[in-house]
Amino acid sequence: MTTESQEIKRLVREKYGAKAKGVIELSVVQPSGGGDAGCCSPADVDRALRMYTEGQIAGLPAESVAASAGCGNPTALAGLQPGERVLDLGSGGGIDCFLAAQQVGPQGHVTGLDMTPDMLELARKNQASLGLTNVEFVQGEMENMPLPDASVDVVISNCVVCLSPDKDAVFQEAFRVLAPGGRIHVSDMMALDGQGPARTDPEAWASCIAGAEDREVYLGRLSRAGFEDITITDENIRFDDEGVPMNVASVKVVAKKPA
Numbered sequence: 214m215t216t217e218s219q220e221i222k223r224l225v226r227e228k229y230g231a232k233a234k235g236v237i238e239l240s241v242v243q244p245s246g247g248g249d250a251g252c253c254s255p256a257d258v259d260r261a262l263r264m265y266t267e268g269q270i271a272g273l274p275a276e277s278v279a280a281s282a283g284c285g286n287p288t289a290l291a292g293l294q295p296g297e298r299v300l301d302l303g304s305g306g307g308i309d310c311f312l313a314a315q316q317v318g319p320q321g322h323v324t325g326l327d328m329t330p331d332m333l334e335l336a337r338k339n340q341a342s343l344g345l346t347n348v349e350f351v352q353g354e355m356e357n358m359p360l361p362d363a364s365v366d367v368v369i370s371n372c373v374v375c376l377s378p379d380k381d382a383v384f385q386e387a388f389r390v391l392a393p394g395g396r397i398h399v400s401d402m403m404a405l406d407g408q409g410p411a412r413t414d415p416e417a418w419a420s421c422i423a424g425a426e427d428r429e430v431y432l433g434r435l436s437r438a439g440f441e442d443i444t445i446t447d448e449n450i451r452f453d454d455e456g457v458p459m460n461v462a463s464v465k466v467v468a469k470k471p472a
């Protein structure tokens with residue numbers, strides 16, 4: 214790994230570690246439960262409702278909603294079936310793992326992979342409060358996944374691949390761990406023209422902006438990794454705080470590993 218890639222990863226880990234710690238600390242001061250929103254502010258709920266339905270977040274721990282840092286809803290329309298094995302890349306506080314776990318049921322299994330220890334701690338606390346036994350959270354990097362070949366049916370991810378300085382490695386690894394015929398459903402940020410996002414500093418990278426890559430380049434990486442039927446199913450342009458459209462969009466992309 215180059216020094217620049219290491220620095221990007223360090224900043225990403227620092228940013229999301231701080232976010233997880235903040236949620237954990239607040240949840241100690243203001244525990245959730247008993248109908249109380251706990252650590253989850255109205256702003257957290259509003260942000261989550263831009264991606265998830267009220268019904269989806271209703272039964273989840275407030276801490277998983279507060280930690281939610283995605284840009285989409287990767288399990289929506291993923292057609293998860295009872296018994297399927299799901300892997301969530303960059304699982305954060307666990308929100309998409311918990312939604313996937315409901316869909317695959319007790320015969321299925323969900324693995325949340327994350328490289329940030331504080332996020333894993335938060336996700337495991339959330340899992341314990343839900344009492345879910347078909348989910349596990351594993352520490353590791355998505356560029357080098359600690360999982361056997363052909364061991365999952367579906368890979369999901371929510372606003373994480375854009376954070377990687379080596380997206381080819383991520384897609385090659387996703388292809389390796391998927392069983393033949395398996396599918397990938399990724400919500401992510403992509404740049405809208407070949408120029409890429411205007412900001413390239415590492416801090417902007419950690420905020421999912423600088424690492425957002427041109428659509429064609431991104432889709433080309435999926436194709437080179439071996440995926441087929443690569444389709445963008447949803448795309449929403451992002452606006453800055455002044456309401457000016459940015460050169461990035463949150464996008465949902467789906468693809469298949471040949472059977």
Ligand SMILES: C[S@@+](CC[C@H](N)C(=O)[O-])C[C@H]1O[C@@H](n2cnc3c(N)ncnc32)[C@H](O)[C@@H]1O
Pocket residue numbers: 225226229230280281282283284302303304305306307308309326327328329332353354355356370371372373376377
């Ligand atoms: C933007 S947050 C998204 C979290 C979660 N998917 C969600 O929707 O709330 C990014 C997460 O990905 C993790 N992450 C970033 N780069 C990673 C990598 N290379 N390998 C594994 N996890 C990574 C971070 O630790 C963080 O928890």
